[in-house]
Amino acid sequence: MAEENIREFDVIVIGAGTVGENVADRVVRGGLTCAIVEAELVGGECSYWACIPSKALLRPGTALHTAQSVPGASDAVTKVLDPAPVLKYRDYFTNKWQDDGAVQWLVDTGIELIRGRARITGPREVQVDGKDGASYSLKAHHAVVVASGSTPLIPKIDGLRNVPYWTTRGATSVRHIPKRFIVLGGGVASVELAQAFARLGSSVSIVARGRLLSAFPEEAADLVAAGLRADGVDLHLGTDTTRVEHDPDHAFSVTLGDGTVLNSDQLLVATGRRPSLDNLGLENVGLDAEEGKPLRLTTDSSGLVEGAASDGTSGLWLYAAGDAAGSVFLTHQGKYEARATGDAIVARAKGTLHGTPKAWSALAKTADEYAIPSVVFTDPEVASVGPSLKQALQKGINASSVELPINVSGSQLHSENYQGWAQLVVDEDRKVVLGATFAGPGVAELLHGATIAIVGEVPLDRLWHAVPSFPTISEVWLRLLEKYGL
Ligand SMILES: Cc1cc2nc3c(=O)[nH]c(=O)nc-3n(C[C@H](O)[C@H](O)[C@H](O)COP(=O)(O)OP(=O)(O)OC[C@H]3O[C@@H](n4cnc5c(N)ncnc54)[C@H](O)[C@@H]3O)c2cc1C
Numbered sequence: 511m512a513e514e515n516i517r518e519f520d521v522i523v524i525g526a527g528t529v530g531e532n533v534a535d536r537v538v539r540g541g542l543t544c545a546i547v548e549a550e551l552v553g554g555e556c557s558y559w560a561c562i563p564s565k566a567l568l569r570p571g572t573a574l575h576t577a578q579s580v581p582g583a584s585d586a587v588t589k590v591l592d593p594a595p596v597l598k599y600r601d602y603f604t605n606k607w608q609d610d611g612a613v614q615w616l617v618d619t620g621i622e623l624i625r626g627r628a629r630i631t632g633p634r635e636v637q638v639d640g641k642d643g644a645s646y647s648l649k650a651h652h653a654v655v656v657a658s659g660s661t662p663l664i665p666k667i668d669g670l671r672n673v674p675y676w677t678t679r680g681a682t683s684v685r686h687i688p689k690r691f692i693v694l695g696g697g698v699a700s701v702e703l704a705q706a707f708a709r710l711g712s713s714v715s716i717v718a719r720g721r722l723l724s725a726f727p728e729e730a731a732d733l734v735a736a737g738l739r740a741d742g743v744d745l746h747l748g749t750d751t752t753r754v755e756h757d758p759d760h761a762f763s764v765t766l767g768d769g770t771v772l773n774s775d776q777l778l779v780a781t782g783r784r785p786s787l788d789n790l791g792l793e794n795v796g797l798d799a800e801e802g803k804p805l806r807l808t809t810d811s812s813g814l815v816e817g818a819a820s821d822g823t824s825g826l827w828l829y830a831a832g833d834a835a836g837s838v839f840l841t842h843q844g845k846y847e848a849r850a851t852g853d854a855i856v857a858r859a860k861g862t863l864h865g866t867p868k869a870w871s872a873l874a875k876t877a878d879e880y881a882i883p884s885v886v887f888t889d890p891e892v893a894s895v896g897p898s899l900k901q902a903l904q905k906g907i908n909a910s911s912v913e914l915p916i917n918v919s920g921s922q923l924h925s926e927n928y929q930g931w932a933q934l935v936v937d938e939d940r941k942v943v944l945g946a947t948f949a950g951p952g953v954a955e956l957l958h959g960a961t962i963a964i965v966g967e968v969p970l971d972r973l974w975h976a977v978p979s980f981p982t983i984s985e986v987w988l989r990l991l992e993k994y995g996l
């Protein structure tokens with residue numbers, strides 16, 4: 511029988527991804543004791559299989575293409591991309607899938623790591639089947655935080671479940687670049703990984719049931735589609751996938767709705783993600799999925815989960831943050847949620863927070879409602895924050911928008927034949943920026959200015975005095991405000 515360890519902590523965090531690490535950091539800084547339970551690698555999806563390796567695979571191709579697009583520099587580019595050093599660069603950033611550095615940070619920060627799979631057994635109670643063979647019965651004095659991340663959504667396609675397809679983990683940890691590569695899905699993971707593989711030498715096809723990047727304005731998505739086509743990516747948009755097969759010679763065949771059959775050596779399914787809440791024991795505290803649907807948690811602005819059973823002392827004990835909370839699937843926003851949740855747990859433990867925190871206080875994830883910045887790291891990039899015009903109008907806001915191609919001195923100097931597009935969404939009643947989208951090479955760094963303008967509710971007539979430097983791509987801000995009528 512496994513050795514039983516009974517331990518008590520102020521806070522127990524389930525999942526040591528970026529979000530869990532940040533919650534733990536905040537509660538320990540606030541003077542509470544904390545255990546973090548991790549079933550795989552400390553650092554989670556972003557560090558080893560998502561943001562970091564995908565950006566490390568993309569960056570060499572972007573750097574090369576940028577040089578190739580600048581007269582003078584292009585003449586100095588005499589070689590094509592060699593996959594071996596690119597994979598080595600990726601391996602460096604993932605620390606070869608070793609988490610020793612992240613574990614040392616936990617030790618230095620005073621967070622106790624328990625390696626194993628956690629399960630909630632009752633209010634404030636967590637059971638862990640330890641990787642060391644021991645069993646841990648943990649009790650939290652103040653809070654349990656679900657930071658268990660997300661898992662890929664796999665569509666119901668005839669034959670798909672019987673073939674050895676990749677999810678994003680397979681693609682980001684690739685060892686041999688496949689000659690022919692099919693990507694199913696038209697979202698962010700799809701376009702980023704399709705471009706990375708195309709630039710590493712694969713012959714890539716994307717199959718998407720709608721257009722690419724449906725969460726972003728069409729003009730921005732069209733620029734990404736043009737960039738992918740320029741890299742030789744074959745786009746099958748607005749099409750269903752009816753069947754997937756895999757033959758003994760390790761070739762995949764994907765049959766589309768119009769009867770077209772595509773063949774490849776590898777298939778990536780990148781069709782979205784859902785919170786990882788299976789087998790967490792949430793039913794033990796009254797949180798059951800609706801019939802036929804996966805469980806979703808509802809949280810307040812501090813990350814407190816609604817509807818969790820109480821142990822008679824206080825119902826305020828179960829929190830969720832990051833992908834597990836289910837509203838935003840982005841590292842930076844998950845970390846923001848983690849900071850609010852961690853600080854709210856400390857404030858409730860110290861008796862300085864009663865009820866729901868004030869909007870825009872440090873204990874509330876208010877920006878989730880107004881300003882979620884996100885960047886698609888393709889070449890060209892798409893950088894977007896806040897609602898689109900359509901989303902703003904749907905919310906009943908009196909909104910308008912201005913759009914224009916990016917054509918300023920900074921973009922002309924950036925590269926030959928620079929193609930870009932920008933949009934500002936404006937609240938007509940308050941005369942402030944609600945949303946912004948920039949598409950084009952090198953626009954990611956423009957985004958934070960927009961996020962500040964939205965969160966700070968900077969009046970447009972004051973924004974006019976924020977003068978962009980010459981000659982930068984930021985001059986597009988001036989053009990947008992001029993087009994708006996300032
Ligand atoms: C291909 C790809 C690229 C991406 N690129 C970006 C990007 O460039 N920028 C960006 O902002 N976002 C990006 N994302 C999204 C980002 O990866 C996630 O939003 C982020 O990793 C979520 O962090 P998290 O801590 O909530 O979850 P995770 O990082 O998934 O961590 C959850 C942890 O919980 C552990 N766990 C789960 N259940 C248990 C249990 N029962 N017991 C113990 N441990 C458990 C898991 O092992 C895992 O380590 C990308 C996603 C993908 C798929």
Ligand SMILES: NC(=O)c1ccc[n+]([C@@H]2O[C@H](COP(=O)([O-])OP(=O)(O)OC[C@H]3O[C@@H](n4cnc5c(N)ncnc54)[C@H](O)[C@@H]3O)[C@@H](O)[C@H]2O)c1
Pocket residue numbers: 665666694695696697698699700702718719720723724780781782783839840884885886887
């Ligand atoms: N740069 C970044 O910040 C970055 C990069 C990659 C992923 N991510 C995050 O990770 C999450 C997951 O990425 P993703 O690209 O898998 O999800 P996504 O939600 O961005 O895109 C999912 C795509 O799959 C398609 N799809 C869904 N069901 C389908 C079906 N049954 N058949 C065919 N197509 C189907 C959708 O139409 C959509 O095009 C995203 O929410 C994103 O926030 C972020």
